[in-house]
């Protein structure tokens with residue numbers, strides 16, 4: 050009979066307390082899914098949760114601010130006559146590789162969830178799209194951007210992991226002859242989380258954008274490594290053990306030595322931990338050893354030097370681990386530890402206040418079992 054233990058963690062901006070055995074941080078947690086979907090038999094055994102809307106209020110203020118700014122920008126773009134499916138702005142970061150340089154922000158109605166760098170690679174015969182954005186509307190705009198450059202068929206749509214800002218646009222690319230590609234664990238992760246994500250983001254993004262979001266899981270699965278050929282252009286896909294998430298996948302274009310790192314690489318945007326901190330830190334040397342000239346981070350500039358661009362993220366994650374271990378050793382309760390850990394990094398990152406305490410909470414739950 051397992052011992053029940055009070056577990057506190059952050060989940061989508063709320064502090065939840067669960068009475069359950071949960072050795073690792075997972076967001077959304079089962080109890081949160083239970084709150085959204087009480088009929089789910091998998092979670093009915095879990096105890097009820099208490100929600101303290103402390104952090105929620107501050108996130109609400111951020112959203113309100115973004116909505117105000119976004120409304121003005123939205124009117125401005127309407128005034129310029131841009132339609133909904135106007136091509137997403139992209140830039141060529143290497144021959145045949147185009148990337149949308151996304152803003153660093155939370156997902157909102159006004160930005161259509163377009164907060165992750167998404168892109169595409171053109172081979173002699175076909176095109177691969179890498180991540181589809183935070184809404185079907187963004188996905189359509191990315192599709193329009195592809196079509197503005199090439200008529201070649203989109204053979205592959207690759208998802209770098211299961212987060213909504215990377216997969217919500219998938220439905221825009223469903224077509225005969227297009228195969229969806231992802232980490233071997235991605236279909237299960239999407240099955241477990243997509244409905245939760247849809248309801249979690251409905252508040253910030255609105256019905257119109259969320260209603261058309263569908264779960265389109267990959268059918269071509271990468272267990273370790275896979276090579277895709279776009280016609281005289283080979284892409285090497287690698288599936289990684291749990292780090293940023295447990296569905297992380299990277300794409301390496303051999304022709305230009307360009308690495309699409311997904312959210313294994315954050316630049317400017319504070320790293321977000323939804324997998325395993327020790328796992329992520331454990332990958333750093335292997336990632337750095339990839340013979341890429343440049344990388345496309347999941348968030349930040351569209352192209353950065355590799356492996357130099359990894360250093361700030363590595364520093365942040367090491368600091369987080371060190372601080373959390375020190376708090377655990379002192380016996381600091383989780384909530385206080387989450388407020389204290391990693392704070393020396395605050396000035397170096399955007400969206401620090403939105404994510405750091407959540408990262409520290411996830412780290413605490415992982416490291417207290419060491």
Ligand SMILES: [Zn+2]
Pocket residue numbers: 210212293312321347
């Ligand atoms: Zn992510």
